[in-house]
Amino acid sequence: MDKTSKILEWIDVLRRRPLMILSDTSFFSLRGYIEGYIDALGLAYDIPKFTLRISLWYQQKVGMQSDVLWINQIVSYNSDKSDEELKLMVLQLLTDFFEENPEWYKPEYWS
Numbered sequence: 001m002d003k004t005s006k007i008l009e010w011i012d013v014l015r016r017r018p019l020m021i022l023s024d025t026s027f028f029s030l031r032g033y034i035e036g037y038i039d040a041l042g043l044a045y046d047i048p049k050f051t052l053r054i055s056l057w058y059q060q061k062v063g064m065q066s067d068v069l070w071i072n073q074i075v076s077y078n079s080d081k082s083d084e085e086l087k088l089m090v091l092q093l094l095t096d097f098f099e100e101n102p103e104w105y106k107p108e109y110w111s
Helices: 003-016 027-044 050-062 070-077 083-100
Strands: none
Touching: 003 027, 003 083, 027 050, 027 070, 027 083, 050 070, 050 083, 070 083
């Protein structure tokens, strides 16, 4: 199983069984965990500003620009959504990112 498939599997576990990974099911718990996980991936695979790259991808996807990072953009653009809806949106967008960028872990991919 390649790196992207493993991450997609991890996202699916977060979606179906969040308490296997998180201490509670709140949006803020999920958000904090994902932010840390993405930062760790960037460090582990030597991808400078990985979170920023996801943010720029998200901005292209929705056709909007912002100075805040992607999860904050989701919250800002969808302030009328419940925490449950926001969690589903974040997980789906994260899935979309990794499916659309299957070679994300290769530093030359970002050159």
